[in-house]
Amino acid sequence: MSSASFDAERAVRMGREALQVEARALAELAPRLGEAFARAVQAMLGCRGRVAVMGMGKSGHVGRKIAATLASTGTPALFVHPAEAAHGDLGMVTPSDVVLALSNSGESDELNAILPVLRRLGVPVLAMTGRAESSLASHADIVLDSAVAEEACPLQLAPTASTTAQMALGDALAVALLDARGFKAEDFARSHPGGALGRKLLTHVRDLMRSGEALPRVAAGTPFTEVMREMSAKALGMAVVVDAQDRVQGIFTDGDLRRLVEQGRDLRALTAAEVAHPRPRTVGPEALAVDAADLMEAARITVVLVVDAGQRLLGAVSINDLMRAKVI
Known part of the structure; x- marks a missing residue:
């Protein structure tokens, strides 16, 4: 035909x-x-x-x-x-x-x-x-x-x-x-480690988080100019304020910077403790990466801090880290 x-x-x-x-x-x-x-x-x-x-x-x-x-x-x-x-x-x-x-x-x-x-x-x-x-x-x-x-x-x-x-x-x-x-779904993921479901159910925050010298961290009394220098050097769009025992005291982000500029504040006179948001979003290292992604989406943030049971800073994971790992 x-x-x-x-x-x-x-x-x-x-x-x-x-x-x-x-x-x-x-x-x-x-x-x-x-x-x-x-x-x-x-x-x-x-x-x-x-x-x-x-x-x-x-x-x-x-x-x-x-x-x-x-x-x-x-x-x-x-x-x-x-x-x-x-x-x-x-x-x-x-x-x-x-x-x-x-x-x-x-x-x-x-x-x-x-x-x-x-x-x-x-x-x-x-x-x-x-x-x-x-x-x-x-x-x-x-x-x-x-x-x-x-x-x-x-x-x-x-x-x-x-x-x-x-x-x-x-x-x-x-x-x-x-x-x-x-x-269960977790069992299915173990047979499909290369698939999307495997990545979501087998990838933990600890597998993706940035830690050590890659983390932008400052003390409470750090001058604002030093805070900005640390943020720029580590390129995570934020800096974590910690105490002497590395316990998280707050976080300062690019978004916080924009809001301060809009308010017309004299930024040079401020310290890290004065500009930081006191209650940052955190997860534990054993949390699933997909749960960190859900937290970021719900809170409309791009970075979540990783802490231990004593709120000591262990690392940070960004939305870009999750995207590179194809978790989202």
Whole structure:
């Protein structure tokens, strides 16, 4: 068909029909979850090894995604290609593992060829199939019904609704498992340290704060000109007023400077204690960086001080520090 004869309305209609078929497949799948699903979750929950997910063709592609989802939500899992398993990769599977085998027809030659070996190893086999009477189902300890009434493909050839059902059923297993494990956002972050969630939940203030000589700090009696010199040298847009024990007494910021200029004050005659704001916002070093970001946003400030339990100055973190670390 040439582009000149392309029927845009028909294309949209076909797309909508495909989505409707797949939506119906999922709607019909949900009520069928029952005792077998609970047993499958229990078997995976009690697994002392890993969940080895297997599947050929499109089911294999879905299986890879299911294995990845399980692994990232607290259930150790890997994908084992059935054809490669018959030529050595079956050594990846141990008696401590559980196998989740996917096949819509349940008659995948490569998959069925290794099922007797898995049985001899004593490995529990969970089958996800659209045919309860298939060879795969007959070899399985637990059968998860992923049957669909029709494929979204108008020729009823390309796996479409059936693979969507498999994908959704895999997600359902992962969700039920993470809930049973008490898996939390912090646990998810540990498996995703390079992602945005990992940075938010794993980065602490202590990891980002500026400390030591990088901190602009002055004594209460420091003349205003020296305060400005310290602020300029450390380029944090503020100076911290501390006592002899390094306890925080106040903070002077660029914003405070602008307000003093607007008031027409004789700045040269002032000391650090006279210009400083006495109650600066502070956090502890163990606070999450994202919590420091929330504090800055709520208080409309760009720097927050880091102190210990005795209010001694440990460091400071700025909004620029958080942005560089991609916390915000």
